[in-house]
Amino acid sequence: MPSGTAPTTTSNRGRPGYAREDVIRIAVEEFNARGYEATSMGVLAERLGLSKSAIYHHITSKEEILVEATDRALAELSGVVDHALAETDEPVGQLRLLIAGTTRVLCEYPAYVRLLLRLRGNTEVELGIMARRRVITRTLIDVVDRARAEGSLRTDLDSGVVGRLIFGMINSIVEWYQPDGKYSPEDLAALTPQMIFDGIVRDGSASGGAG
Amino acid sequence: MPSGTAPTTTSNRGRPGYAREDVIRIAVEEFNARGYEATSMGVLAERLGLSKSAIYHHITSKEEILVEATDRALAELSGVVDHALAETDEPVGQLRLLIAGTTRVLCEYPAYVRLLLRLRGNTEVELGIMARRRVITRTLIDVVDRARAEGSLRTDLDSGVVGRLIFGMINSIVEWYQPDGKYSPEDLAALTPQMIFDGIVRDGSASGGAG
Incomplete structure (x- = not known):
């Protein structure tokens, strides 16, 4: 389900014009371009080339799209967490897998993750989604804490601050990563753990740091 | 001009109810809470306790506030750049000063910088502000490149990717930093260069990385 995926038909197969997958993808593009709060159902209908009444054949509310899109992002990120914790008992190994896996997910699903990261918590539904996001952050911080x-x-270094700075670094990927650029998701997933674990200074070079 | 500063009077001294400083601060809070696009002049008037006509005594448009607030953030960040480049000719030293100084600015002006970082570029004015932001990013990448x-x-490590990951890490500060928490801006400004330069692994510990 990358944002650039080919159209598919799912539960709404047979409804005219759009597969559900496309409706979600286009709505998320619009949320990310205008802001979720500023995007009305009328705007979405226009973007989809549907009348204001026809759009209700596809979606009941913009919140429905928000939930589906962030569900996907959260499912991918939770999959990374589950994999990392199952793969090894060693906290440093878990942390490396968390950083690499999260990097990969953000390169592959930038639109859904960006929506997830820019939520403001103005409704109960948003607060619920943000609580699930926070569980993932807490897991990372816990792993940092155990490794420490x-x-x-x-x-x-404080585990909470380090965990937030790590996610801050990785999360920025959704703002600047070019899927058609010279780096594959795998390239970046190899780079971020190295940079976070070992820093950017060449071995033997005087960085001027207190260390 | 931290966002929590005491009211001051500037060029609009004498107008009833609010000093300009307070109007900007409150409007920026509202932009950050709801999204700039979704915040109308009516909403701002309500939040300020003014009538829809009275608010025009204070501001002519929400764009005016956007420009003033992001100008302040950009002025602080440009000050960091100027200081870093003037202080030393050594790229590593410049990079250290850029990282520390940017960290300090973000801890001190989180609301203005958050507004700056969340711009979507939907208007010419926004695009102009984002171009000024990009000059700062390019300077950081250039310093990374020279240090390399x-x-x-x-x-x-690619300089462009490293530069963006560094700013990604630091920029996250505006999302989670607690001004009343246990870390001062100075504490964080000491931590981020260390973490970026030397990584999080304890010297002599096997990180499992290829290095």
């Missing part, structure tokens, strides 16, 4: 406790990470 | 060229940074 076992002596693998520097102890002068 | 002189052999101070690892050469397996």
Whole structure:
């Protein structure tokens, strides 16, 4: 389900004009371009080339689209978490898998994740989605904390701050990553753990840091 | 001019009810909470406790506020750039000052910078502001590039990607930093260069990375 996927038909097969997949993709593009709050059903209808009444054959509310799109992003991210925790008991290994896997998901589903990250929490539904997002952040922080406790990470860094800075770095990918550019998702998924674990300074070079 | 600053009077001194500073601060809060596109002059008037006509004594358009607020953020960030480039000729030193200084600005002016970072470029004015923001990003990438060229940074990392990941990490601060929390802007401004330059792995610990 990358945002550029080919049209598919799902439960709404047979309804005229659009597969559900396309409706969601186009609506998410619109939310990301204008802001979710500023996008009305009328705007969505216009963008889809449907009348204001015809759009209700496809979606009952813009909130429905928000939930479906962020569900997909959260499912992908939760899959990364489950995989990382199942693959190894070693916190440093888990952290490496979390960073690489999250990087890959963000490169592959930038539109859905961007929608997820830009939520403002103005409705109960949004707050519920943000709570699920927070569970993933807490898991990362917990893994950082365990890696630190076992002596693998520097102890002068606070786990909560480090976890948020790590996700801040990775999350920025949805703002600038070019799917057709010179880096594949795999390239970036190899780069981010290296940069976060080992820093950018060449071994043996004096960085001027206190260390 | 932190967002929590005390009311001041500037060029609009004498107009009833609000100092200009407060109008800007409250409008920016509203833009950040609802989205700039979704915030009407009517909403701003209500939030300020003014009538729809009285608000025009204070501001001519919401765009005026957008420009003033992002001007302040850009002025602070440009100040960091100017300082870093004037302070030393050494690219690694410049990079360290850029990272620390940007971190400090984001901790001190999170509301204005958040507005700057969340612009979508839907108007000419927004595109102009985003172009000024891009100059700062390009400067950082250029400094990374020079530090790399002189052999101070690892050469397996692309300067453009590294520059964007660095700003991604730092920019996240406006989303989670608590001004009343346990870390001062100075604390974070000491932490981010360390984390970016040297990574999070304890010296001598096997990180499992290829290095």
